[in-house]
Amino acid sequence: MSSEKVLTVGDSNFDLEVLQSAVPVLVDFWATWCAPCKAIAPVIDAIAEEYDGQIKVGKVNVDDNPGTPGKYGVRGIPTVILFKEGKVVDQVVGAVPKAQLEALIKKAL
Helix, strand or coil: CCCCCEEEECCCCHHHHHHCCCCCEEEEEECCCCHHHHHHHHHHHHHHHHCECCEEEEEEECCCCCHHHHHCCCCCCCEEEEEECCEEEEEEECCCCHHHHHHHHHCCC
16 A cells, blocks of 8 residues: 555654654655545655655654644645755645656755
């Protein structure tokens, strides 16, 4: 189902896995009941595989981890935020095409 290259990130390990990461991190904020989140999931998995070694890819379940989405102003899901050196580089909201996510990643590479 989901790629083994996609990290499960939450309130407890967000600082370590995302903010302190040596490489850029693409974070997908999602929920199990969200249809657009399910639609974008294969794209997130593909990006994790293709960019392995260049970026990290993580997923934050907003229902299980309410603190982190609140900190970054996530109001709609899916929201995908790109972090580099602990800072937000850019973000997109909604089930966007793969090319749009790749354009986001290229800003950090």
